[in-house]
Structures are given as structure tokens and as C-alpha cells.
Amino acid sequence: MTATLPERPAAAAAPPPAAPPAKRKIRRTPLTWYRGGGLANLLFVLPMVFVFFFFSWSPIVQSVIMSLQKTNLLVSEWVGLDNYLTVLTDPQLGRAVINTVYFAVLALLFGFPLPLFVAVLMSEVRRGKGLYSALAYLPVVIPPVVAVLLWKFFYSADPSGVFNTVLGWFGIPAQPWISSAVQAMPSLVLEATWAAAGGSIIIYLAALLSVPPELYDAAEVDGAGIWRKVWHVTLPQLRGILFIMLILQVIATAQVFLEPFLFTGGGPAGATKTILLYIYDKAFRNSLGGDYGEATAVSVLLAIVLAILSWLYFKLTNRWSTS
């Protein structure tokens, strides 16, 4: 499937220039290979093969091997599924999985409807749409590390902290934000939502254009008001893209690292330690060399789950794009 699919359009456009005629027997010598463009082909392919071999294909294979070994940099010994058994029975990993799922669920509750809502409102703006898009997209442009460090300051638990000052204007008492185990995770999700919403808004804006305007006319003739048109026409028409965005968001949130790492370092009391933080701690926290075997075992397990989601995403987009 993956191999044949992208080949079609090019194959239809032109036969490969270097392909020899099918029937005639050609003696393959280095000279015919060279004249047929073999050397040039090789020169164009080699850089890609080089970087993919060393920095993609080989590490992928290695990660499976390493997850079955006890490794430090000098010696490795095979331990079978021991690493998997160790991490799967580690209550810390269970905690990390729960935290990650909690982050993902909160991100869906906060972050999923908001961009859609904003995009629907924005699609009705007649003038200055470019300005609105730019404003909405600005947070995406700020480097994530800067955004997190800035928000960390905003989240100051002090009554004169930035967010607490704003709450004070409305008579709401100061909140502890990221320094409390209860509020830490929602605070991280709030920042992550702010940082990512712009991209989703732009995508929904584009998707809203694909809704056939005749449907709105027909709904209006049937007596539907504005909100009923949104509910009964717009949302059903967007269900494809909504589902795709859902899967993409789950894939992204399952790998959340930057926010918990920089905001709280996994604290307070492990309340924001996510799966990626767990992997990082196993592999890199100890500067003398980490437990690479157990770290890769967790990575492989996570990768399998995410690969299934990617595959699902691939199947769905494929079906929708061909229909």
C-alpha cells in the first residue's frame, strides 16, 4: 500500500526515462549502466540513503534490539523481555501513563473545541481576515521554550503575579497555578492550548471553505437559523477533518515533553511526570550513562501505540481524499 500508492501519478505522466525496453535483451555491463544514467542516479540517491541509514533506519532497528538488552556504552548482554517486564511492573510508569492520559483528555476538553469555535466565528468576518489569521497564529510563532518560560513567570503564585493580578481585577483570589499538584496539569494544558490553537484555527478556516454554500441556502429555506446551520450543516460537513485533528492531537499529546519538563520538571510530587519525562529520566538523568534498555522498551511500547494511530489516520485520510 505505502509503496505503490504515491507512484501512480508520475507513472501515468511519463514512463521512467532510464528504463530499458522490456523485451530486448541488453547485456548489462558497467558501461551500459553508466550510459543509462546509473551513476547520476546513484549520486542523487546516496545523500538520502546515507542520512536515512544512519539517523533513521538503523536507530529504529537498534531501538528494538536495545530494548531486549542490558546496555551501557561498552558492553551489551541479551536479557530477553526483562526490560519490558521491569517497566511494565513499575508503578512509576503507570503514574506517567495516567498523567499523560490526563494531559491528553484535558487538552481535548480545552483545546479541541476552542479553535473550531474561533474559526467558525472568523469565517464570518468579511474584512480584515488576514489580520485576524495573523493574530491567531502569532502564539505559534513564538519559540516554545520562550513561551513556556514566559508563562512560567505569568503563573507566579504571588498575588502580584501576572495572572493573579488579572484575576484580582475580577475579585478572584490568587491561585497557586503550577506550584500546586491539583492545578499544575490544567495550567500546562492551558499554555499548550494557547500555543497550538493558531495552527488548528488556520486549518479549520481552510476546511470551512470546502463546505458547499448551497447547503446553507437549503437549510435556510427549510427555516434553520444561524446556530442551527452551524450545528446541522457546518459540523457534519467538517467531521472528516475533525476526526483527523483529533488523532493528530492525541499523537502529539502522547509525546508531550517540553511543558512538563520546563514548567514543573514533573512535579509537584510527580503530578506532571509524563511518559516522555519517564523515558528521559531513565535514559539521560544520570550523567554516567542511563538505563538505555528500559528507556527504549518504553519508547517501543509507546511507538507501537502511536504507529497504530498513525496508521488509522493514514487509512482515514486516504479514504476521505479519494472519495
Next chain:
Amino acid sequence: MTTSITNAERREGMRGFLSRRGVGGGRKRDSIDDMAERSIVSASERRRPGTRFGMSLTHVFLFVSLTIAGLGPILWLAKSAVTPTQDTLQQPFALWPNGIDWANLSTAWNDIHIDQYFWNTIIIAAGAWFSQLFIATTAGYALSVLRPKYAPVLNALVLATLFIPGIVLLVPLYLTIVSPPLLGRDASMLNNYLAVWLPMAANAFNILLVKRFFDNLPREVFEAAKTDGAGPFRLFWSIVLPMSKPILGVVSVFAIIAAWKDYLWPKLVLPDPAVQPLSVRLPDVQSQTELDVFLAALAIATLIPIAMFLVFQSVFLRSAGLGGAVKG
């Protein structure tokens, strides 16, 4: 590691290759700005006074909230970058109650060596840009135009990596850098920018994007060039690349922004502070830096991405928006 740009990139890549159409076509570009006449609220509804009032209210609400959320933090950062620490701590929203402190910027730039990290960041971004563009164009050209017999195999191997999340590579890739295969620990690439540039170049999305674009270039032009005696290198450099500027722009923006944003990977492979980029350095200098100077450093780090966005706004928004056109 998973930033929103890489997500946009992912969507973009998937869309390009799934919908079997060229990217960078003019249609979508227009359609984002150029709104269709008919939309959810019809013309007759717009004429009603109640709806009109509601629309104006929505308009104001939208503008105010987008400005607060989008522009607010940036303006606040710009203000605080030149405000003394005590004022920022005690009255975070007051506009310079005790005067402007321009010295913050120069202190950040010179004393905590933001200049050096800034320069490191630019080198990393430039190298990542070049390596990604080089690999994506040569590979896209080989897979789409030259098409040697083994192209389908390579194509499948590249596509397969799309399904493997980057996280699974973290540890083995790190060990590859510490002790490159065949070369051993003496050839360790730690603290070498190649350790950032080369893994970033192994980017399947870029190759897919570029290949998809090349697939849709008119073959007649290639045939004509070949008849005129152009070899594969000439064809690549003088025909294919000049025809592909839109997609090269998209890949360039993705590459530079991704390099500017990246945190975890450069932190791992560039342990020496002297070679670290801003994103890695900023969290580490925070504890030894006074707040006003630190905020000035944050502001400086934000400058280039914002400037790039303002200049290449259409490329950014088009790349982000293209991802949604899966059904189109």
C-alpha cells in the same frame, strides 16, 4: 520535540501524498484570504438589525480576544524587557512607573552572552535549512524524475519512517551520535553541529512534499531539455529547481522554524554551553540571571521568528492551512 510546526508539517506531508495532488497550487492560497460570498450567515440575515448587532458584537469580541491572546503576551514581553525588575514584579501591568531601562537589552546581549547563543542558533538554523533542502531536493529528484529501478524500495523505506514517532529514535540516535557506527567513540559527534543538522535532514515529510511537487511538474519540459542535451545535473539545477520555488519556500520555512524551536535534541547532543542555541541556553541561565535581564533575553530570542512571520506571513499561513485541505 513535537512542536506545532512539526505537526503542521506532518499534516502537510500527509495531505500532499495522500490526496495525490500538487501542493503550492494557487487555488488554496487565494481561498484563505478571498472569502466566498455566501457563508453561514446569509445576505438576507445580515440585513436584519438584530443579526447585524449580534455580528458587530461578535466582531468586537473576536478582535479583542484575539488581540489579547495573540498580541498581548508579546507586547507584555516587549514592555517588560525594558522595565526594571521591581516594577515588573510589583505592578506587572503598569507602563514604566519608574522609567524605561534600556540597559537590560545590552546587559542580556553582552553579559549573559545572548549574542553568542543567538549566533549559535543562526548557525544551527542555517545548517538545518541547507541540509534539509539538499536532501529533500536530491531525493525528491531521484525518486520522482530519475526513477531508478530501486526507487520504489527506497520510497517505501522512507514512507515507513512516517509511522515511527521520533521518540522511539531518541536513545539509539543519541548513542549513534556519542559513538558513530564503524568509527567508534573517538569520532563522537557530541558538541558538533552535524549532530543536529544530519538527523534533521532525515525527514520523510520533506521528501514527500518535494517529490509530490516534482511529480506534478510537466514532463514535456524535461523531455525538451534532454533533447537539447541537458544531463541529469543540468536538468536538476537549471530546470527542476527554478520551477519549484513555492515548495522550496515551504520546506525552508519549516526547516528554519523547526531548528529555531528544537529543544530536547540539541540539549542532548550539544552539552557544551559554548555551542548551545538560545532555546537550550535560556532555561539554564534563568536561575543566575536577574528577572529584567532574563525577560530581555526572552524578547531577543523571539525577535527573529516574529520578524520571519511578518515577512513570510503568507507562506506560514498557507503551509498551516494546506494541512486542512485533506478533503479538497
